[in-house]
Amino acid sequence: MKPVKALRTRGGLSVRLDARAALVVTLLVAAALAASVALIGTGDYPMSFADVLRTLTGGGTAAQEFIVHDLRLPRVLVALLVGAALALAGAVFQSVSRNPLGSPDVIGLAQGSTAGALLVIVLFQGGTTAVAAGSVGGGILSGAAIYALAWKKGVHGYRFVLVGIAMAAILTAVIxxxxxxxxxxxxxxxxxxxxxxxxxxxxxQVWPLAAACTVLVPLVLGHSRSLRMLEMGDDAAYALGVPVERTRLVTMAAAVLLTSAATAAAGPIAFVALAAPQLARRLTRSTGPNLTAAACTGATLLVTADWASQQLFGADRLPVGALTGMLGGCYLLGLLYTERRGGRI
Structure with missing residues (x-):
């Protein structure tokens, strides 16, 4: 039996608390913060853990204040927000499709954002803001196209993934x-x-992404119970009072926007959206989308990968997307092997 506690407030409101999931989330947050401090201290001007903490609390020198607040803190915040946004989007798509391959990397959303950004770069020689807008527009259009093509009296999970894979192939050719x-x-x-x-x-890059996450993350988290019911199948969700198509449409729209905003901020970071929700599910040993744990896992993965790339290859020599792509490819092969042995593909 899983350790689930029921907390009762004075007003009679009862809240169920999964002790293991709460512990996992706490440890992930601590790991993300520790990796963030380590990443801030990494670079051509190295800083100790204590120096970083002292500077963040206003006790550093003028040079340290400039390096931390102007140069390195924005990078860390983008890493945390992008990792959380991609992981949350991946958890939504995997929950809606009831398929571990339901990820923005696989179903064409990342490719749509990339195609939109490249269209602005190649045809219009647009600046940073225009490229970001093109990325968001491309992600939204590709998401809408996938949903429309997969629609047939509802959106079936495997049909959605197959249409997405076909869309990814088309968009790759466009790129x-x-x-x-x-x-x-x-x-x-x-x-x-x-x-x-x-x-x-x-x-x-921080402020637009933070604004998008401020709106979209609570929206997705508020549908956590409905997504859990959807994983049981549409009929069971209907019987439990879940507005299936509305839930699916709202959460998928939010996931598309999260993916597009993250891609606009950092480019197409590979495989975080695919791996983080599955790792969170294994860590918490909980059924359902595990949205909070997935977001924390994604943030921890990306900031740790960025720190590792700098430690292993030198400052800014290996883009973090290349490292996550290599690691994620190995993870995808393992996932496909596991799904094949289980007879699911």
Whole structure:
């Protein structure tokens, strides 16, 4: 039996608390904060753990204040927000599709955001803001197209994933075509953006992403129970009073926007959305989407991967998207092997 506690308030309101899930979330938050401090202290001007903490609390020198608050803290905040947003989006899609492969990386949303950004870079030579807007627009349009093509008296999970895989293939071809039409400078810029990187991120990327997460994260978390019911099947969810199609549409729209905002801020960071929800499920040993744990896992994964890439390869030499892509590819092979042995694919 799982350790689940019931907390009762004075007003008679009863709240169920999964002790293991709460412990996992607490440890993940602590790990994310520790990795964040370590990442802030990493670079051409190294700082100790104590120096970083002292600077964050207003006790550093003028040079340390500039390095931490102007150069490194925005990068860390983008890493945390992007990781949480991608993981939360992945948890929603995996829950809605009832398929561990239901991830923005697999079903074409990341490719849609990339195609939108490349369209702005290649055809219009747009700046940072225009590229971000193109990324968001591409993600929204691809999400709407996948939902419309997968619709047939509702959205069935496997049909949704298959349509998404087909859309990803089409968009990958579009991305290749755009790269062939670009001049050398734009092609190099587009290729760099496509890798997915946290290098050079500043407050201009933090605030829009933070605003999107402030609105969308509570919206998704508020549908946690409904998503849990959806995993039992549409008929069971209907019987339990869940408005199935409305829940599916609202949560998927929020997940598309989270993916698009994260991609606009850091480029297409691979496999965080695929791996984080599954890792969270295994850590908590809980059924359902485990949204809070998934978000914390994604934030911890990305900030730790960025720190590891700098420790292993030197400051800003390996974009974090390349590292997560390599690790995520290995994870995907393991996941496919597990699903095949279980007879699910």
């Amino acid at each position: 290749g075509y755009l790269l062939t039409k670009a001049n050398l400078t734009d092609a190099a810029r587009a290729t760099t953006w496509m890798v997915g990187s946290l290098n050079g991120r500043d407050w201009d």
